[in-house]
Each structure stands twice: as structure tokens, then as C-alpha cells.
Amino acid sequence: MMNYSYDMEHFILPLNYAAMQENLSAMVKCLLVVISLWIPLVFAESRCSFSEDTFSCTNLEGVDYMYEFYKNEVFSEGFSPGTEITDYRLELLDSKYGVIEKIVNLPIGEDITILITVLKITNCSVEHVKVDAFQELTSLRSLNLSWNKITNVTFILPSALEYLDLSHNRITIVDFNLLRSPSTVKLDFNLIDTLLPTDQSKLYQFVDISFNEVTRVSLRRSCTLYSYNCYDDDLQLHGNPLTSIVSSQSYSVKNLDLSFSTFNLSASMFEGDIYITESLSVHDCKISYLDNNLLNFKVIHLNEEKGHIDISNSSIRNISENLFNNVHLHSLNLSLNNLEVIKSDSFMYSTIDVLDLSFSGLKVIEPDAFRYLESNALYLHKK
Numbered sequence: 001m002m003n004y005s006y007d008m009e010h011f012i013l014p015l016n017y018a019a020m021q022e023n024l025s026a027m028v029k030c031l032l033v034v035i036s037l038w039i040p041l042v043f044a045e046s047r048c049s050f051s052e053d054t055f056s057c058t059n060l061e062g063v064d065y066m067y068e069f070y071k072n073e074v075f076s077e078g079f080s081p082g083t084e085i086t087d088y089r090l091e092l093l094d095s096k097y098g099v100i101e102k103i104v105n106l107p108i109g110e111d112i113t114i115l116i117t118v119l120k121i122t123n124c125s126v127e128h129v130k131v132d133a134f135q136e137l138t139s140l141r142s143l144n145l146s147w148n149k150i151t152n153v154t155f156i157l158p159s160a161l162e163y164l165d166l167s168h169n170r171i172t173i174v175d176f177n178l179l180r181s182p183s184t185v186k187l188d189f190n191l192i193d194t195l196l197p198t199d200q201s202k203l204y205q206f207v208d209i210s211f212n213e214v215t216r217v218s219l220r221r222s223c224t225l226y227s228y229n230c231y232d233d234d235l236q237l238h239g240n241p242l243t244s245i246v247s248s249q250s251y252s253v254k255n256l257d258l259s260f261s262t263f264n265l266s267a268s269m270f271e272g273d274i275y276i277t278e279s280l281s282v283h284d285c286k287i288s289y290l291d292n293n294l295l296n297f298k299v300i301h302l303n304e305e306k307g308h309i310d311i312s313n314s315s316i317r318n319i320s321e322n323l324f325n326n327v328h329l330h331s332l333n334l335s336l337n338n339l340e341v342i343k344s345d346s347f348m349y350s351t352i353d354v355l356d357l358s359f360s361g362l363k364v365i366e367p368d369a370f371r372y373l374e375s376n377a378l379y380l381h382k383k
Contacts, residue, residue, distance in 0.1 A: 047059065048060075048065070048068040048069075053087060053088055053089055054088070054089040054090075054091065055069055055088070055089070055090050055091070055106075056089075056090075056091035056092075056093065057091070057092055057093070057095065058092075058093045058094045058095060059094055059095055060092065060095040060096070060097075061095065061096050061097075062095075062096065062097055062098075063101075065090075065092055065095075069106060070108075083111075083112045083113075084112075084113050084114075084115060085112075085113070085114045085115060086115050086117070086139065087115070087117050088106070088114045088115060088116050088117060088118075089116070089117070089118040089119075089120070090103075090106075090116050090118070090119050090120070091119075091120040091121075092120070092121045092122075092124055093120070093122055093123060093124070094122075094123050094124070095123075095124045096124065096125055097121060097124040097125065097126050098125060098126065098127050098128070099126070099127065099128045099129075099130070100121070100126055100128070100129045100130060100133045101130050101133060102130065102132070102133055102136070103116070103119065103133060103134055103136075103137060104136045104137070105136060105137065105139075115139040116137050116139065116140060117139050117140060117141045117142070118140075118141065118142040119134075119137065119140060119142070119143050119144070120142075120144040121144070121145055121148070122144055122145070122146050122147045122148070123146075123147040123148070124148060125148065125149055126145060126148035126149060126150055127148070127149045127150065127151070128150070128151075129145070129150065129154075129155040130155065131154055131155050131156055132155070132156060133155050134155065134156070134157065134158055135156055135158070137158050138158055138159075138160060139158075139160055140158045140160060140161055141160055141161060141162045141163065142161070142162065142163040143157070143161060143163070143164050143165070143182075144163075144165040145165065145166055145169070146165045146166065146167045146168050146169070146186070147167075147168045147169075148168075148169050149169065149170055150166065150169040150170065150171060151169070151170045151171060151172065152171065152172070152173065153166065153171060153174060153175070153178060153179070154178070156178075157178070157179065157180075157181045157182065158181065159181055160181070161181040161182045162181075162182055162183055162184065163182055163183075163184045164179065164181075164182040164184065164185045164186070165186040166185070166186065166187055166190070167186045167187060167188045167189050167190070167208070168188075168189045168190070169190050170190065170191055171187065171190040171191065171192055172190070172191050172192060172193060172194065172213075173192070173193075173194045173196070174187060174192055174194070174195055174196065174209070175196040176195070176196060176197055177196065182204075183204055183205040183206070184204070184205055184206040184207075185204065185206070185207045185208070186206075186208045187207070187208060187209045187212070188208045188209065188210045188211050188212070189210075189211045189212075190212050191212065191213055192209060192212035192213060192214055193212070193213040193214060193215065195209070195214060195217065195218075197218055208236065209237065209240070210236055210237065210238045210239045210240070211238070211239035211240070211260075212239070212240055213240065213241060214237070214240040214241070214242065215240070215241055215242060215243045215244075215264075216242075216243060216244050216245075216246070217237060217242070217244075217245050217246065218246045218248075219235075219245065219246065219247040219248070219251045219272075219274070234253070234254055234255040234256075234257070235253040235254075235255070235256045235257070236255075236256075236257040237256075237257065237258055237261070238257045238258060238259040238260045238261060238281075239259075239260045239261060240261050241261065241262045241263075241264070242258065242261050242262075242263055242264075242269065243263070243264040243267075243269075244267070244268075244269060244270075244271055245269060245270050245271070245274070246271040246272055247270070247271070247272040247273065247274045248272050251272070251273070251274050251275070252274075252275040252276075252277070253274065253275070253276055253277070254276070254277050254278050255276070255278050255279045255280075255281070256274070256276050256279070256280050256281070257281045258280075258281065258282045258285070259281045259282060259283045259284050259285065259310075260284050260285065261282075261285055262285070262286060263285065263286075263287065263294065265287070265289075265291075265293045265294055266293070267293060268292070268293050268296055268299075269293060269294050269296075270296055270299050270300060271299075272299065273299050273301065274299065274300055274301070275301045276300065276301065276302050276303070276307065277302075277303045277306060277307075278303065278306050278307070278308060279307070279308040279309070279310065280300070280302065280307075280308070280309045280310070281310045282294070282309075282310065282311045282314060283310045283311060283312045283313055283314060283333075284312075284313050284314065285311075285314040285315075286314065286315050287311070287314045287315060287316050288315055288316065288317050288318070289316075289317065289318050289319075289320070290311065290316050290318070290319045290320065290323065291319075291320035291323060292320065292323060295309075295323060297327060302328075302329060303330075304328040304329070304330075304351070305330060306330055307328070307329045307330050307331075308329065308330055308331045308332075308333075309329060309331070309332050309333065310333040311332075311333065311334055311337075312333045312334065312335045312336045312337070312356075313335070313336040313337070314337060315337065315338060316334065316337040316338065316339060316360075317337075317338050317339065317340070318339075319339070319346065321343065321346075322345075322348075323346075324346060324347050324350055324352075325345070325346075325347070325348045325349060325350060326348070326349045326350060327347075327350045327351075327352065328350065328351045328352075329350075329351070329352050329353070330352075330353050330354065331352065331353060331354035331355070331356070332352050332354070332355050332356070333356045334355075334356060334357050334360060335356045335357065335358045335359050335360060335379070336358075336359050336360065337360040337361070338360065338361050339357065339360040339361060339362055340360075340361050340362060340363050340364065341362070341363065341364045341365075341366070342357065342362060342364070342365045342366060342369040343366050343369060344366040344367055344368040344369055344371070345368060345369070345371055345372075346369055346370075347369075347370055347372075347373040348371060348372045348373070349372050350372075350373050350374070351373075351374040351375075352373065352374070352375050353375060353376050353377070354375070354376065354377045354379075355373075355375050355377070355378050355379070356379040357378075357379060357380050358379040358380060358381035358382075359381055359382070362380065362382065365380075
């Protein structure tokens with residue numbers, strides 16, 4: 001019998017192990033590179049979906065959606081020549097569509113036309129829309145161009161349009177003469193610093209211009225009761241660096257929201273009478289000294305039974321003497337400020353059903369601070 005001895009190291013590992021290990025490492029690196037390139041292609045793959053009333057695409061280039069639409073023949077089946085599909089939704093999402101040249105209704109089969117009533121092109125890097133881009137969409141009721149890079153609004157809107165969303169763009173000037181068709185207009189989160197009111201009577205149900213760079217707002221009765229961010233008589237101008245609100249012919253509004261704004265209060269904020277039937281919100285602002293430059297009750301008229309003022313969490317340190325004398329409100333919220341002192345006769349001859357001064361760092365309440373105040377609830381909770 002012959003005896004064999006084995007060098008286990010060389011039996012298990014070949015002599016060129018170091019070279020093989022180096023090659024294996026290189027192969028692994030190459031594989032990782034391939035995977036890293038393949039994964040985004042898989043997840044960024046363009047996709048289109050079809051239904052009876054909606055055609056939706058993501059991750060496309062420009063008008064490639066037309067190719068995707070026409071290669072699908074499902075719509076032409078079951079329709080006789082001359083058919084019109086009168087209520088259809090077209091959505092282009094998360095794609096690249098720098099310039100919108102022209103959007104048309106979708107003809108299919110033999111004399112069969114799809115009429116687009118809802119068009120949504122969002123997060124598509126749109127920078128410009130040609131003047132007549134939507135001219136052929138005569139049945140269009142809703143247009144959503146939000147989350148793009150549009151800088152100006154010069155395109156013609158179809159006369160049937162009811163809803164327009166241009167929020168989250170880069171628009172700086174808005175001419176409402178070009179926005180006469182829709183009753184609902186969303187312009188929030190742009191860079192708007194100039195508003196050109198319509199020169200005709202126009203009633204908007206909702207126009208949102210919050211969180212822009214607007215400093216001056218003109219409210220004209222001949223323009224609208226619902227104009228400039230009004231919804232159901234709500235006027236919301238929050239998140240703007242406002243310096244003045246000019247109203248004419250006794251402008252009326254249900255709720256006025258100026259919250260989260262930065263004010264220049266070197267002069268009176270309100271010019272002209274404004275009637276507020278329910279609430280004035282000025283919470284979460286920076287107002288160290290509260291006086292009649294902001295709250296001038298000679299021009300601001302609130303409903304005595306429903307009127308509510310919220311100036312909470314606005315860094316108020318001082319309130320001018322007699323500001324809240326002879327005021328009649330349902331409630332006044334001055335909580336979460338830095339008042340420290342409530343002086344005597346601060347609310348003389350006023351009727352305020354609910355007065356909230358809680359969590360405002362109050363250290364001193366002078367004698368007779370609430371003399372001749374009629375109130376059913378007074379909150380003075382400490383921080």
C-alpha cells in the first residue's frame with residue numbers, strides 16, 4: 001500500500017489564488033456597476049395606463065405620449081364611425097416636457113374622437129407654454145400644470161375651463177385679464193410680486209395666491225367679491241410680505257387670513273373699509289408692537305356675534321393703549337405671545353365673549369385691567 005501525504009493548503013487553494021482573488025474582486029465591482037445602472041432603468045421605465053375615461057403616462061419625453069396612445073388600439077373597438085368620447089382625462093406625470101407646443105383632442109379609428117376635459121401635466125419640467133397650446137381643447141374643464149418651472153402666464157385658456165392649477169411654479173406676474181375663464185385658480189407657492197386685477201366684473205370662487213411675494217392687494221367691488229384667494233367668501237393671503245390691503249366700496253368677506261405673513265407696519269395695513277363676517281386670522285406672524293396700523297377698528301368691521309380675531313403666537317410684546325377699547329367680538333385669541341403686562345383699562349367698554357391670554361408670559365396684570373369688560377370666558381393660563 002502506498003502512502004500519500006497532502007499539503008492541505010495547496011489541495012484546497014490553487015497556486016495562483018492571489019491572482020484569482022484579484023480577478024474575482026474586479027468581477028464583483030463590474031457586476032455592482034451594471035446593477036447600479038440597471039436599477040434606475042427598471043424603476044424609471046416609462047409606463048402608460050389606459051381605462052375607459054383616463055390615459056395616464058409617467059417618465060416620458062415630450063410628445064412621446066402620442067406614440068404610446070396610438071399603439072394601443074383598444075379604444076377603436078366597439079365604437080361606430082362619428083363617435084365622440086366626450087369626457088376624457090389625459091395625465092402626463094413625472095416626465096420631461098420643456099415646452100408645451102400644442103395639445104389636441106385624440107382622434108382614433110374611423111372618425112372617432114376623444115374630447116379631453118381634464119388635462120394634468122405635473123412635475124414635467126415645463127418652462128414655457130405656447131400662446132395657443134390649448135386652443136383646440138374646447139371641452140377642457142380642468143387644467144393642472146402644477147410643480148413645473150413656468151415663469152409667465154400668456155397662454156389662452158379655453159372658454160369652458162373651470163379649474164386651473166399653476167401652483168408650485170416660478171410665476172412672478174399674474175394678469176387676471178388672462179384668467180377670466182376659470183372660477184377656481186390656484187397660484188400658491190410661486191414668486192408672484194405683481195397682481196394685475198381684471199378690468200371686467202369677474203366672480204372667482206377660489207383664487208389662491210398664498211405663499212408668494214405679494215406686498216399690495218387691491219380689492220375692488222367692481223372686480224369681485226370672491227377675488228384674490230377667496231373660497232366661499234374666504235380671502236386667504238397668508239404667507240406674503242404684505243404692506244397694504246386696499247379695498248373699495250365696502251368690500252365684504254367671510255374669513256380673512258393673513259397668517260404666516262411678514263408685515264411692514266410703519267403705516268396702516270388697511271386702506272378703505274372692509275367687512276368681515278366671521279374671522280380675521282393673523283397668527284404665527286412677527287408683530288412685536290400691536291397697534292392700529294394693523295388693527296384699525298375704524299375700517300375693520302367684524303360681526304359682533306360671530307366675529308373672531310386670532311393673533312396668537314405672533315411674538316407680541318406690547319399692545320397700544322386703548323386698542324381694544326369699545327370692541328365687540330365673539331372671541332379674541334392673544335395666546336402664545338410675550339405680553340408680560342396687561343395694563344389697566346385695556347378692554348374698557350368692550351364685549352368679548354371669549355378672551356384668551358393664556359401662555360403669553362404674563363407677569364403683571366394691573367388693577368382694573370378688565371374693568372368694564374363683558375366676557376363669559378377669560379383664559380390666563382401660564383407657560
